[in-house]
Amino acid sequence: MKATHSPTIASAFEDIKSRAIAHWQEVFDSGQPVILVGTATCGRAAGALDVLETIQTELEKLGVDCPVFEVGCLGHCYAEPLVVISKPGYPPICYGYVNTVIAERLVREFIAGDNPCLEFVLGALEENDLIPSFADFPRAVYEKKVVLRNCGHIDPTDIEHYIANDGYSGLATALQTSPEEIITEIKDSGLRGRGGAGFSTGEKWEKCRDTRGRPKYVICNADEGDPGAFMDRAILESDPHSVIEGIIIAAYAIGARYGYIYVRAEYPLAVERVRIALRQARKLNLLGRHILESDFSFDIRLFEGSGAFVCGEETALIASLEGQAGMPRYRPPYPPSSGLYGKPTVVNNVKTLASVPPIMVNGAGWFNDIGSGESRGTAVFALAGKIVNTGLVEVPMGTTLRQVIFDVGSGIPDGKRFKAVQIGGPSGGCLPESALDLPVDFDSLTGAGAMMGSGGMVVLDEDDCMVEIARYFLEFTQRESCGKCTFCRLGTKQMLTLLNDITQGKGTQADLDTLKTLAEDIKAGSLCGLGKTAPNPVLTTLRYFEDEYHAHITEGCCPALMCQQLIAYYILPDKCERSCDACVGTCTVEAISSNKRRIKVIDQEKCVKCNTCLTACPPQYNAVIKLSPPSEVPAAEK
Amino acid sequence: MTPKAEAVTQDSKDEEAINRQETRLALKRFGRKRWNLIPILQKVQARLGYLPREAMVEIAAYLGIPEIDVYGVVTFYNQFRLNPPGKHSIRVCLGTACHMKGGYITLDAWKRRLDINSGETTADREFDLDTVACVGCCTMAPVTVVDNQPEGKVEPTKVDGILLAFELVREAEKKEAKQ
Amino acid sequence: MKTISLKIDGKQITAREGDNLLWVALDNGIYIPNLCAIRDKPEPMAACRLCFVEMSGQTQPVTACTETVTEGMEVNTRGTEALRLARRGFELLMASNRVDCAHCVRSGSCELQKIAHHLGTKLKSKRLRELRRDLPVDNSHPQIRYDPNRCVLCGRCVWVCQEHLKTGALGFAYRGFERVVTTFKDEPLATTRCDQCLKCVEVCPTGALLPKEKARAEARLRA
Known part of the structure; x- marks a missing residue:
């Protein structure tokens, strides 16, 4: 891209950048060790804050001076809490499953001593001769970090860390380029919206720029409501500046004066880190009046969403920003023509915006070389459910589902069989083994009946009931429906009622037919995307797993032994080790007792099916099993 | 009116006056613009723990919009509460990953132990129980957020453990109070 | 404004370019079922999903209330697909509505009856589950009786009360299946700022909002 050299902008940024690099080198190239602790929400849930505290106390006790930074998410969430130690003479080493005991040892033996505690190592961050690195992991073959480039490597509350790693260079370049050229660049890169629909980002910007009306707005949609998706949370917590920089570039390209970041209030840590980041950006004149001494002025406000899934739909999000209930409205007009307060508005997803700065730095061609077909760049996925390596992954578009699940995610744990992968949350669908390629x-x-959605990928194994998962999503969309239009408000409720009956063994063949036609009609008749896609989980499970529906209806049987009404817990008398009391002791409702022969028996009337006895029964006995239908429980026990 | 009933009325009148006062203080930071409605509601709820009738009346008057309009927005969003919360908040995540790993069983356990339904507060105002769509810690499923702190792998036995921890703290406090 | 011509159900019609298709049809004596359409409202609600029509150049039925007329447009209000969707929408509405025509004074002038007649369907379908909410009837007001169980959430009363007349007694609250036309804190209508203009009763297409004298007649009907 041609940048018209502007001495003032260039030198203003050069000042900032050289200071940031000096600051970074002072810490990381000083010959002293540095400790990074991953304290994003997933790390915290695993106890990262206790680990952090232990490290700090231990350092203090030993009188060792060693900087400790809280960083975001490296993506290896299965091994949280994660700690990275960079010590001269060693490559930066990442430790997994760190608890307070391990943390204490790391400080004593590696920071104060010279033992890198290899037994706790997950992998080195750089290739070396000493320790296996992440590059040797099978997932490294597929991973390509564009959006997640800084996550887990920098302190998200220190803007200089971001700047020292090429941050805001894209903005400095952009400000020396004409808005039209930036739009062309983004169009040439092939970047499409990462929120789900996949509309060309460059075209959206162009439409907004060409529409008359002032002021114009840029909104970053971080209302990540898909249950099972956490990419946007991780990015905002780990690298908020990459999103902010993307927003500023978008604003410059379309000629916006104000921008919003719409974050879910359920993500308090993301809210806090974005707030800090905005303050720091203003302080360095990367936001506000005359950014980097250019003629361009722009500022961003943080808006906390109040918990309504439908606000992920752009017109509902706009209504919410205007102080209304988040009801979608009919489109067209689309926001680039008439958005916030009726003004031209661009609404972009977090990942779309975070992709913009690297495009500015590396060029459209670089981005366009990644990916396949009409989908350029990378896809970020949150891997969760029945998969070994749960976490955050980024792969080039075009990588197959099989590669993502079995190579990057290392497959299904506990020797279970893969059954389906749920992609795209409540708007997506469940794809079976045959779709893995x-x-x-x-x-x-989309062709297979699912959709990319925002990128949640939940893997399901043989123990997961496909009717139940469909019911779960319908329950979700039904609860989150705004209630404006008939099909979504009442249609999803009807579907849920039918699915409830089926999972309780009360469904009929006629119900199944009604379910099918309702699904098609809701898809065709609803007002907004939420309603139009709500039947997808049902349609895909019907398409690929219809036999499971029939088992529920005709046999009252849940083949995956999941639907609570259709199963019973049973203790196999010949497997029960009579002197063991594990199940009796753990039963939360005192439903298990010993019979005369000291064999344990479950009182089916009292049992609440909480699964505790099954987990408590020692694996060498495995005496507790589930049976479906419940009538399978031998009469003796009843 | 019995003396006791009179005292209760007096208490609720006092509470109402305090709520009004607090709401007015919160409103000072905001312009009288409709688009401030949601941030205002969030601020007031942060101060009061919930949105009582009198707070909504004050907010409607301040913004010059009908009270029903404020009520419509409050009841639309999951975040806003119409009833006072408990001392400790229990939020059971029912995201996909949590559900498939038994989040609904965990929710049952909380309901059983606290003897309330989702959306309710215990009679002693110690706990309130609710569900949340997804807190984004899918890898730690099933998750329960206890007083804003996400706890991973919360199965029925861990529910008992968490409650026991609260119980121990309460007893220690009682002991301290006695001394 | 330019005048254009279009065809609806084969009938040649002239209209002003950019006019709303639903109103053009209705003004020319062609009925398309609708509940939430309000002529003075600049943006269509598009909520009731009953006004489906088929149009040249469109593979799927579209809602007439969100379309503007253009030169040469050909519209079919009786297409199979459009009618199927309209029937399904109506069926869904009625499955959650208290149907009690024998005791309702709106019977005869009720728009739900008119729509059922037009679509050739019964008021109650057997295929769907009956999903009623059994909300309390508000009888507090001196002039109005409000039965939320007969409400179809078309929003006409909310529009006249809030946006048109700026009274602000009635409004929407809650979300999804729980969505309801109600008052502040669900308090009795008599205690609200209602100025008794009765416009809400006038625009209500069903027996949800009734003037008291009629409501009394209804009570007699019941007895």
């Missing part, structure tokens, strides 16, 4: 991109997944 589909490439992950915008168009292939």
